[in-house]
Amino acid sequence: MDSVIHAQQISFHRHGERVFVPTNVALMPGQLCLIRGQNGSGKTTLLRLLAGIVHPSEGTIARHGSVAFIGHRPGVKKDLTALDVLKFYAEFAGADPLYGAMSPQAALHAAGLARQARQRAGQLSAGQRQRLGLARLLVAPKTIWLLDEPYTSLDADGCAWVDGLLDQHLALNGSVAVAAHVYQPKLNAPTDVLDVQPGAQHA
Amino acid sequence: MTKRHPLRALLRQDLQRAWQHGGQSLLPLIFLFAVIAMIPLGLGPGPNLLAMIAPGMIWVAALLASLLALEGVFRPDLDDGTLEQWWVDDQPVLALICIRLGSHWLISALPIIVATPIAGEMLYLPAEALGLLMLTLLIGTPILSLIGALAAALTIQARQGSALLGLLIFPLTVPVLIFATGAVSAHLDGLTARPYVLLLISLFVLAATLVPLAIKKALQLNLE
Known part of the structure; x- marks a missing residue:
């Protein structure tokens, strides 16, 4: 290969x-x-x-x-809710058809952020924000x-x-x-x- | 299997965030009406005087509103790591820049253009000049957004960014202001406004073709 x-x-x-x-x-x-x-x-x-x-x-x-890049700044807008961040990336980056994309809700659940869905990303802890950034890989797989x-x-x-x-x-x-x-x-x-x-x- | 729509996503996010920051989005309008309410207090409420300075006042308000919104045009995206995402996975960077410019214009200039009839009425602007004033705003404010965003992209990492921004932008906006207000006063003096409007249009075409490319280059340098 x-x-x-x-x-x-x-x-x-x-x-x-x-x-x-x-x-x-x-x-x-x-x-x-x-x-x-x-x-x-x-x-x-x-x-x-x-x-x-x-x-x-x-x-x-x-x-x-296709490429996904997650830098040391996770690319999370602090004034958006966790759910909106993932919705944005699902639309912005799209999913590679080779992989199954999760819905934003399912990805939040997988990241352990189900209860924080309606919280603004700025109110999340640094670790939760990092999880949110990584959850992009699930809604927009590359x-x-x-x-x-x-x-x-x-x-x-x-x-x-x-x-x-x-x-x-x-x-x-x-x-x-x-x-x-x-x-x-x-x-x-x-x-x-x-x-x-x-x-x-x-x- | 979701197809990507980066331009739609960015526009939606920009407008959604502007909507959420309701107070901040109303700032241009508050600014406009603050200026218009203060002027008669300082100069006296004589209709002739106010009518004469009305186009200039509304234009200055538009310029300052555009400048106020520039701080948010690229810098927050650089700081939170969303800007670098524009360069990943073959995203249409130039088109994304144009979308961002468009949302800056929608947020900072459109409210002022829409409110111009009311502002004109408050300043005794002759009714026959209103249409032309709005036309010059419609052509001229996108130039302000373009010039301002280029300056914002260049100073994105400067510590005293906003002060520098003002210094960079004001001289470049002088022609826009001169031609726009010149058009209106020529019309009020019974002359044709056509050459002024054509000059404004050519300025817009020049800025719209070159500036997005320059912004792309400036942002790319700042990502390194």
């Missing part, structure tokens, strides 16, 4: 310096790629490159499949999931829920790249580890 993301020797320059050492990424269907690295090593930048939000300063990226520190602010239950989501997605031949520096996902699926090295000074 062909890779869904194939990146060759990509890097990004900021202020004339490489953010990280040029990296190859080959993400296969049904594979999880765990992106590791110290703070500031460029994990976030690498994910944003893979998502297409920023363009690589060197190297090439080829994507085959082939390639790019998740930046999805375990941030989550409790043990929440981490297990995310692990379950990942396992389910990988079992359906989806692909996931996760940046995580503390929590290690506990999954059944094969995990590939990519260590991001901070760019050399004056590259």
